[in-house]
Amino acid sequence: MLDAIASHWSTLILILSLAMAAVGIVHAIMTKEDVRAATGWVGVMLLSPFLGAIIYAIAGINRIRRATISAMRPVSPEAAAARHDRDVALEALINAEFGQRFTGLKTLGDRVARRPLTSGNTIAVLKTGDEAYTAMCRAIDAAQRSVLLETYIFDNDAVGALFVQSLGNAVKRGVTVRVLIDAVGVRYS
Template sequence: MDAATTVSLSQSIGYGTIIHVALWLLVCLHLLLKPRDARTSLLWIFFTSIFPIIGPFAYVLFGINTVPNKGWQKQYSDTTFQKRQRLTNRNTHPLAAMHTRRNALRATLDDRMLAPFNRILDHLSGNHPLLGGNDIQLLEPAGLALEAMFLALREARHHIHLSTYIFNDDAVGQRLMNLLVEKARAGVEVRVLYDAFGSAGANIRLFFWRHRREPNLKIIGFSQANVLKRKFQLNLRNHRKILVIDGVVAYTGGINFHDVYLSR
């Protein structure tokens, strides 16, 4: 080969290749340090090797499971808070009335199968024991459940706590928002947590932003994708669908606030 056309190995490898190999090695190292299913690991190794930059970026967004770490952090935070709460309650007892009512309603299980399970739950969540005096009703179809929730919202007197995956700005969503705004203006404390991805359409159309100054109404979008806070988990979503009114009535299940849940 002519000397003029000879290209050395160092000249043939550009900065892009070096960056790609470095990022790929970092992904492989992280996979080795965080064991998981072998097929998943091999898939990520293959994907990041053939897609420069995009592959490692996708791994950061979708491949890193932060749930266990966040679970431990929350458990530590809850334990610390409960210790401080117990120390405070020794002197002031601000929750004495609530504890008295809760203990009065505490249920005991005589069933051989359920009693051990209840003891385990008491150990895991000592502040939330099994209580009696509750009634559970199955609501179906979805339209009936939505109407029941709207009716209960109209009867709210003190507070409304809502967590949902989809809060759309269609007819159902507009009806819900109008009710929440009406109750907030009447003095009811309203707190709403929607998923920023599931409700992205309404969020982009400024549906929630338009109500940001309503008194007694606080609406927050849940998201684990925030570069400024070093959060990159796009696939970590809040699928909880819970509505609690005055601490007396609660609704939960698989229904979002969207027109598609109405019967056609």
């Protein structure tokens, strides 16, 4: 047996790598929703069957998807009714406020986004940077649990110092603060 494996080891590795690539290709085709991603992974596994299948197993399989699937599972009728009463903007309210056309847009959005339109949200149009910075710092100062600041450019100037002061005060209050600065934008700062 060992003599057969020793004399045909290259054939066995070829068969093993082709089997791994075949399994990976079938998995990529069946599970990837984006055609470009599936095509890319199939190409990687065809060009390098053994290494491509290993790379796909490590980086290509979306393990976070399970959490999304469980979040979309149907809930009990009582919980769905409570969620509806608490969160979902009533169609009669939308009809009265915005008209029948927006009701259809709401239905489309609820089905596409799989997150229902909720009431109690507002949008404030801020025309200048000074208005925006003031509103953002007020929101940071009012935060009770967490602050997530994502920005393209974060300069070391008076405005940046204003944000650093607000974020520092939030940390002192026990608020969790996370700041994400764009890697390209930071080069200009």
